Amino acid sequence: MGLKGYIAKRLVYTAFLVWAIITVNFLIFTAMPGSPIEAYMSSLKGANPEAFKRLAEHYGLYKPPHEKYFLTLKNLLTLDFGYSERYRSSVLDVIIREPLPNTLILMGTAEVITIIIGMLLGVIVAYKRGGVLDTTLVTGSLLTYSVPIFFIGWLLITFFSLYLHLLPTGRAYPVEWIRNPPSTVFEYIIGRLYHMILPTITLIIFSVGGWILLTRACILETITEDYVVTARAKGLKERTVLYKHVLKNASLPLITNIALAFAGMIGGAMITETLFNYKGMGRLTYDAIFLTGGGSDIPLLQAIFYILALCTVVANFLADLLYGIIDPRVRYG
Template identity: 35%
Template sequence: MSLGGYLLKRVFYSIPLMLGAITIIFALIHAAPGEPTDYIIGDASVSQEFIDRLRAEMGLDRPLWVQLGKYVLEVMSGNFGFSYVRNTPVIALILDRLPATLLLMVTQYVVSVALGIYLGVISARRPNSLLDRGITVFSLAAFAIPLFWLGQMLILTVAYQLDWFPIQGMVNIRQGYTGFAHVLDVAHHLFLPALTLALPNIALILRLTRSSMIEVIGQEYIKVARAKGLSERSVLFKHALRNALIPVVTVVSLNLPTLIAGAVLTETVFAWPGLGRLTFDAIHARDYPLLMGMFIFISLVVILGNLIADLLYALLDPRIRYQ
């Protein structure tokens, strides 16, 4: 099957998958206790008639299956609705926060993949050595630490006590930097949240790379490559690593939902103005349209991540064919 045909087939399969995801997400959100009217009204003393009228205006008085059918039809037409609380189109809110989250996610992905693979390779080069044991202890500790606790500890030590990095936010509002100074300011604010997200991911990629590399290094073609007089660096990074990366690509793509959940916690702790913080605020306010839009976006990212992983398989291993 050609690459174009494979892509069309995957897109076609994604349609019922998205419909199923929308149905499940819709049911779970509406099954949670509380309604948007509770957040909007707050502690104000209003009559039951006012509450009923407000629910009718929001469409919350209709049966759940009617609300679901109406929402699916609107989504198919490209309309994700208006935020109940912010009174703004959901798609506009997502696009407004998307650049900040992309910056955070891409940065931590580049750092975690590069460091995780490199540490995994040098750890697998000499198993059970002092270096390997040190890297193993680091990976276990980094993977076990909860993200919200790690973020708070970094704020208390590195940001507050040592004053090396800003505590919260994306830019220094008081200074109002422009040009290259603005880029440096954003990078300064980005360091701690990106590090918080990257550490557990580095540990995961490191462990997978190490175990996969140890298995590949023991195969015959690696011994042949060494017998030909190739440098150890060439043997490890050009011959062994390519085949060892296939399980790593699989797990990294399947780990996307965990990373997005981690982004919600990290962006909340560091007040990073991205989609994670927006999701947290929407959950607190029971903002159904915004929550649905966020979860649909996350589902699309997960599906896209798995598609990219499938395409990378063919690049890493020519024996793989789409059938």
């Protein structure tokens, strides 16, 4: 089977997964006790009968189960998530207006830095396995990876914000911007970066240990292979051997985890964003689950779960395609 046939096969499999995601999404919210939409409407103050009627028509509240299912199928495939009475806007607009860009900026920055540092240190400690550096970094990685992320964030806030007064305790941007928005692009970038420092460091400290351990394990599996010995016998520099030969051939598990990491970042970091009052996808999910008046924002939650699952499927599809490009041992067949 050639590359085109392989891509066609993966596309069919991806389409099946999307259908399964929509079906599970439908079953989860249908199987909830009572009427989730009615519970959602009752939690909103000032909701009028027209609003309830609009939601009932969108979700087919009073239609037979099979009609309701096909209606859900159509809505999710067209990204029509309905209208959020809480935000007085379409659900898709609520997501892409502020939370999604904020999360992409924060999580994207943290993920890129974490992956680069973790992979580089992972290669180094695998090369120097058994030494002081290896023992220190492995122990430190296990320690930071096992500490709750809210505790790491709390320590950073206490030290840098409350004690030294160097960095803000939270928010995605200065509170003064609500009345006086930044006048220049430079001012905007500096303000956003200034408020991103603590949550970004929190995510890096929590996640980098996992990447160090994963990279180290992958490198140790391949560093003793015959082709590594041959490369060294040819007189290649050790750096070239490690990063061009060893890391490249040990990268399949890393590619999968990188793809899933970037897919998962769409969902945000609920604990970190809530701790730092950062208006991203994680904080949006938290607010949707725990509404002020009780209940949950069902339209918003359904959209968030679907988008996150969809991004995971797409990331896996891209990872499968990259396997054959990076590792010639993988064949499309």
